[in-house]
Amino acid sequence: MTQNITVQIGQCGNQIGCRFWDLALREHASVNKKGIFDEAISTFFRNVDIRSKSSSYFETTEIPVGNGTEKIRNLRARAVLVDTEEGVVNEIMKGPLKEVFDHRQYVTDVSGAGNNWAVGHMFYGQKYSDSIRELLRKNAEFCDSLESFFVMHSMGGGTGSGLGTAVLRMLADEYPEVHRFVVAVYPSADDDVITSPYNCVLAMKQLTDYADCVIPIDNQSLVNIVNRVENVCNNPTGSGSRTNTFSSTLRKNDPSKILINDSGSVISSANSTSSAKKSEKPFDSMNNIVANMLLNLTSSSRFEGSLNIDLNEIAMNLVPFPRMHYLLSSLSPLYINEKVNLQVRGIEQMFSDAFRKENQLLQCDPKSSLYLACALMLRGKCQISDIRRNIEKLKPQLNFIQWNQEGWKTGLCSVPAFGQPYSLLCLSNNTCIKDTFLNIKDRFQLLFKRKAHLHHYTQVDNMDISLFNESIGSLVDLINDYKNLEKQNLNLKNGNGNEQIERIQILS
């Protein structure tokens, strides 16, 4: 199996990453009851022996998967952590997840990027270029077949958007063959960072140019989802009793116990179930949603199923034109963790929910817009006939572009998400995303017209004002690309214009 490396940048990126690793550990612990280091775990984790004789403080011994019978000793996340402050990373290193990271996996500074893309991108990008490159190289060397990087960062602040996109560019240069997924958290409209529109637009040009796939997510949607889920769970309407049974079975099979028993070393991630109550951070629930999305996204490349989807297939199927690689994501059922979740009434509802506005991780309404392509990734007790039936049912409600009327990519993974009988991740390429982009463009232009705060940017070395123009130009082009497709589709549909080229005629 292939391996993936996460690159977590800035406060937001690291917090999402933290939740991801926590949930990933639980998921694997629930499937892998024997504590064997198998192919599935190796996609995101390394197995190392920190106490073997040849190990020094700096070197640990790698234990390869081999024939799949090696016991788990110490798991290490395949991750690189970068921040311009120390706070979040330090907390992780002291927290329950400290065992899965080591000192060779992070780079931090103390002074922050001051919500300035230029500082993150130019200054820190320059300053840490070598050390980040070295970190990436080391982690990549631990993989025998590196499939993709998951880059996680925010778009509003300085570190995530600036340094994050600098790292992305570095990845594109150094690892052109490896897929680059970016999970980008967009600021909400009432964001308190004044310069966030600048940061966002500047970063977007980098994403458009250097990423293979971007999964945009906005904070507002996450807040809404969390509120909905928690509301329902706090006022149980029959589904509560079921959640309790889940948690009680969970306690019996406490994953930490399973993972400890062989090596004796504590993999403390699982403790977070109990510690979560005590020290729950404000963003944890929201980040859990993103982490769940990532787990579903990678499930098919980690576990077996009757219709596998490899990660590289996602970009292949969902990106018809190279720049238009922004994918909407929605989850169904929605859940924060195995205890707090929205039970769905059945498979049919799961499908229809996934297309609802409320389930999108970005605020938009794909149903009323034009679909370019759509992927359905199922986990758990579902069969191909479920997919067939529901696609037939959904088809009339959705508007697909003329040349891709059957633009469905489907996947079936037999291992369910932890605590869920089945779940669905829906990824789609939809023109409604242009509304989000338009919004960003407007906010950018509001500032840019007045040249507000520009001097903060231009005083940074190497930062040229022309980059602003280029970036907004790139964004406008992208928006136009989506608009043109809508126009083209309308023409095709009405049968006017010269859009349709006749088929080749063979004379006999």
Place this chain on the structure above:
Amino acid sequence: MSIITVQIGQCGNQIGEKLFDTIISDSLEFKPNKNQTNLNYYKTLNENYVEDCKERFFSYCDNSYRQDKLYARSILVDMESKVVGKLLNQESNYIFRSSNSYTQKKGSGNNWSYGYCINAPKSSQKIEDIIRKETERCDRLSSFLICMSMAGGTGSGVGSYYTEFLRDNYPRTSLVNTCVWPFSTGEVILQNYNFLLTLNKLYENSDAIILLENDILHQICKRLSPHKEITFDDLNRIIGHKLASILQPCLGDGQQNNYLNQVITDLCSHNDYKLLSLNNVPIMSQQSIDYSTFKWNSLYKNARQLLYTGGYMDEGLKWGLDGVSNKTLALSLFARGLNDSDFEHTDLVNGFFDKTYMNKHFSTKAFGGLWPCPLKLWQQSRPFNNYEKSLSLLSNSQLPAFKIDMLIEKAWKMFSSKAYLHQYIRYKGFKEENLLNAFIFTEKLVKNYKNL
């Protein structure tokens, strides 16, 4: 005479598994009816059948001390390891040789171009070695049977590559491709491009292409068990049954064996017409078999109707004379099961496929009449796979061409908006013309069939 199966990609390997499952259960788990009058005749019949079957599909352990385990004459190729890994570890009456498998870590990403231009050439040295070793285990090699899907990147791209590879390296061994046609609505969005590119390559190199449509298989499953959720396993089991029903031992007139190359010679000797459809009469669920009586008379009657209406199973068959009339170039009939006392097979064939029928449905403009041997009958008295009597129809007919025509329509729309092209041309060795040529070629192919 042996057949080497080459299983490529997730779908190819799943089909291969079900094919060997069917063959082994048909061969080894058969018990003649106790009430059968001439039990001894039955016994020798069965023994010969099983011996022949083993020779065709299985070899023994390389060191001659252990002769008890059967090894499938099969080569397992996938660009990722999950499916093949599962097959190698399963417990069954036969074994897939782990030395006959090739996997790597990174899949072909649903991209024909990636499979054909990048993944396949990378693996060719090792696979060449595997193929050579396996051919050396056969005294006489009849054919390679390549199982693959037309949709994904590995099945289609790597499958195309190895079909070409086998043609170049084994020019005198016949090549038959068993291709799974993806669901018409979405399995993979690029399936139509992949399909066309694959068909183009296969037509250049293969001797015959057996097309199996997931849509139809799904409908068959649905009829067999209307209240059950249908899994890929169910679909593949039907494919296994279908394939085994033509590959298991059978005799033609003059005691000729149904070696696959022989069957193909009858059906696909003309280079422009290589598409085969495979139908079975009857197809039933296990429960219905137990409560059914079989009469050759009605089986032939159904087969005759099925063929020209272009149906796929005897249940729910159209009986009216309207609807499409499906022109057939050549047909091979495989009849398995004991004779009724009152009819000979040849009489039944001549009765149901009489001159008028043949002239109406087999006679073509392009050939100025019938083919020299348009209909071939293969017989086997030993029942197949629990069916007391069954007929399989392997035919070279117009039907697939009409479906390909519809597929071109969709793919052309996508192509004329240049969607997804960048995914293909980014790999060295693939140009936009390749896809355009595939379009031209397929249009020609469809035209040839339509003009019959």
Place this chain on the structure above:
Amino acid sequence: MSQIQVKQIISSFCKILEYFNFSKITPEDLRLAKFNKPNAAPKMWKLLFELVNYLKTRNKLDNQLISNEFDSLGPEKVVKFLKEELLKLGYSCDDFFKLKSSFDENDTSSREILISIGWLISSYEIIKLFIANSNSLLDEEYFKENALMAMNLSEVKKEVDISKSHIMSSSSKDLYIYLNNLKLFDGTFKNNLNSLHSCLSEKVSLTHKVHSETSGSFSCLELHLLKNPDQIEKYEKILEKKIEVQNNFLLWIKNEEPFWTWMESVLDEKISENELNLINSDEVNTESFDYLFAQVLNENVNKAKKVECEFDKNVKKLEDLQHDIKSKIYSDKQQELDRQQLTSLKHFEKEIIQKFQNILLDDNLGYSKCNNRSISDTFEPRLNYIQNKSTNDSQKIKNMTNITEINRKLDEKVKCLENIFDKLKQTATTKCEQISSELEDCYVVYNE
């Protein structure tokens, strides 16, 4: 030489023939033929027929097949066939070609046939051919016989016939249909060839297995016999037969001389009888050698003319097509003319040239052989001997002049025929070149 030796050598000759599946013939038959006894003629005709067929196939005869053919053809056709064949082979003894075409009991042609047989055996070294053909390995022979028995030859023949008739019937139809059918048979042929190849490789691999399992000490045959002891008797019989024929060969090689002296005595017999029947000879002279030769040549000329005619027709067809395309290109550019159409035209053109060349090369025209050896050269020394012996005879002088006269005439005719062919070839090539260059132009126009 003693009389016994002659008898011995002749009977061994008969045995050799028998071994190669010729119809049974006895020394007595030959003796009867020598003295032109009437009832010997049919047997001699048949022997000659079989020899000619053997020369054609160079294979062990399928006696049954040949006999059937011999019977079904009937005397008239058989004699005509043999005369033509011998002519092609280069035999030019006038008397033979004058023979009546019947197997009449009273027919007195047996000696003449015997002489021609003698000529055939000496000039084509048939005995050497026999020896070469009997060199096959024992196992091969053994298994081949078994395999041939297992194979249902009539079934195979039936299939071939179906294919043949199918092709023939479609050739009269549309060219497109004809081509389609040809392609179909080409495919079938290729597939069958491949399955033969797989049989061969199976044989190799199985033989290898036998050798490696027995570490080389047994051949396949020996192993087979060990496994099936009941077959040993059969094998022994084959072995005995083989030894016998080898002995006969040995005898022949050592004592060939008496046979030929005996043949000379047959000639002597003929000469002395000719002197007696001098008066009647003119009467018989209805169908002489040059007459027959002229007839064959005439036929060929006609054939050539027909070919030319057909060729012209095809060229005309091609020109029409080409004209069509031109007008299409010039008159209406909008109308798509696809490459396929042009290539199929190209194919068509090639087809015609190929067809034509095939006809030219067709061995049936047969004159080439006669032409290669000058006619008088084909008389082997042994037959020249006849003439030498009778030089002082006036009749024979007449014969000689007769022969030179024939030669002159024939040379003329052959030249004439050659000229026709040359002309035909030339027109064909120029026509084809012209057409292809014009087609080339079409391409250019189209591509523009």
